[in-house]
Amino acid sequence: MSPTPPSDTSLRVSSLSQSGPSPFSIRPDARVLATLAEMLGISSLRKLSFEGSLKPFGESDWQLKGRLGATAVQACVVTLEPVVTRIDTDVARIFVKDFSEAEAPEIEMPEDDSIEPLGVWIDPAIVMQEALALALPEYPRKDEAQAKTIRVTEPGKTPMTDEEARPFAGLAALKDQLDGNTDD
Numbered sequence: 001m002s003p004t005p006p007s008d009t010s011l012r013v014s015s016l017s018q019s020g021p022s023p024f025s026i027r028p029d030a031r032v033l034a035t036l037a038e039m040l041g042i043s044s045l046r047k048l049s050f051e052g053s054l055k056p057f058g059e060s061d062w063q064l065k066g067r068l069g070a071t072a073v074q075a076c077v078v079t080l081e082p083v084v085t086r087i088d089t090d091v092a093r094i095f096v097k098d099f100s101e102a103e104a105p106e107i108e109m110p111e112d113d114s115i116e117p118l119g120v121w122i123d124p125a126i127v128m129q130e131a132l133a134l135a136l137p138e139y140p141r142k143d144e145a146q147a148k149t150i151r152v153t154e155p156g157k158t159p160m161t162d163e164e165a166r167p168f169a170g171l172a173a174l175k176d177q178l179d180g181n182t183d184d
């Protein structure tokens with residue numbers, strides 16, 4: 001058990017209040033915001049805050065409850081223009097002393113995904129990073145952005161339409177023709 005914390009935001013479990021909540025507040029500086037944005041593959045993070053508390057939960061477990069706030073800038077999936085997203089979400093985790101992970105190659109995901117193993121340290125910054133990554137839109141899109149259909153073919157030929165590309169459309173027409181259900 002190292003007396004040196006793994007990071008500046010790590011909290012030693014043995015030093016937390018056993019009788020009430022232990023508050024925390026994280027507001028990363030511009031350098032950390034830039035590093036996080038790069039790590040998450042987004043254009044930038046304008047603001048980020050994570051505030052909450054840790055309190056005892058049961059005999060030897062701990063509960064983290066917090067509020068994540070962020071303003072993220074991502075590229076639109078259609079136009080690549082910047083899309084600004086505001087995130088405000090509650091975050092909860094339970095750190096369990098007797099946590100055990102299944103060692104099977106294939107396991108079912110537990111219904112409660114807020115349970116984490118309890119170690120010597122709890123780092124709210126790691127929880128903040130995970131919650132932010134999960135809260136970011138996977139496919140950010142500007143409100144007025146519309147995807148355009150592009151059809152490319154050899155010069156002098158007619159491009160294939162979406163209807164022609166459907167493999168069963170031709171079979172349905174053939175079936176109708178064989179059944180004598182043509183509209184001709």
